[in-house]
Amino acid sequence: MQIQIICVGKLKERYWKDAVSEYEKRLSGYVKLKIQEVADEPAPDNASVKVQQAIQDTEGERITKYIRDRDGIVALDVSGSSLSSVEWSQEYTRLIGKGFSRLVFLIGGSYGLSHALLSRADFRWSFGPVTLPHQLARVVLMEQIYRGIRIARGEPYHK
Template structure:
């Protein structure tokens, strides 16, 4: 299985970079993992809803250039389905059994994902009703993917 994390913006904080590096290393024994970054747009405070949509659309076009036609796309969205770690593991295992060998998770920028990206997604996943910084969301997602593989392989993991 090949997994891509398609995301907006670069990680600047060393502690996020270190955590991401650690999970990429841990996941290397289970899957081929790539992190595909696209440029983010500057988002000034107090911008109009129209300007927010334009920013999401620009970032969305960049994300769409990374999304492969054959990939199974899972968009991280606050209105997505919430799952337990065990359910996420079962779903990843089921996708593999169904022949989905390329999965792409998509994380939007600070304003979220464009409608174009959300329409392309095969599934929408939510980790919480809470809002997290999109940089932190990468770490959380990688941890949950790693946990899923541990569950799939019947290996111990912290509950």
């Protein structure tokens, strides 16, 4: 299975890069993984809803350039479904069974993903009501993809 993670913003700190590198290594035995970073827009404090939507739309256009017609889209979204790791593994199995050419995971910027991308998603996933910086969300996403695959394959994982 091919998996692509498209995320707004770059990893700057070494510790985030090291964590992502570790999960790239772990996932390499199971999937073909590609990470695509797109530029983020400046996110001013106290931005109006209109400005926030404009930022989401601009970042969304950058993301859309990397999405293909036959992709299965998983959007990280605070309003999405919160799942246990076992439930995520079941959802992952359901998604890969749909015959997509690849699964594409989307991580938005400070204001999240555009309405157009959320509408296109085959699954909207929330890591719960907490707010995570997108660098940490990327690491958590990769860890959960790895854990979900191991659960689906009946392999040991930390409970």
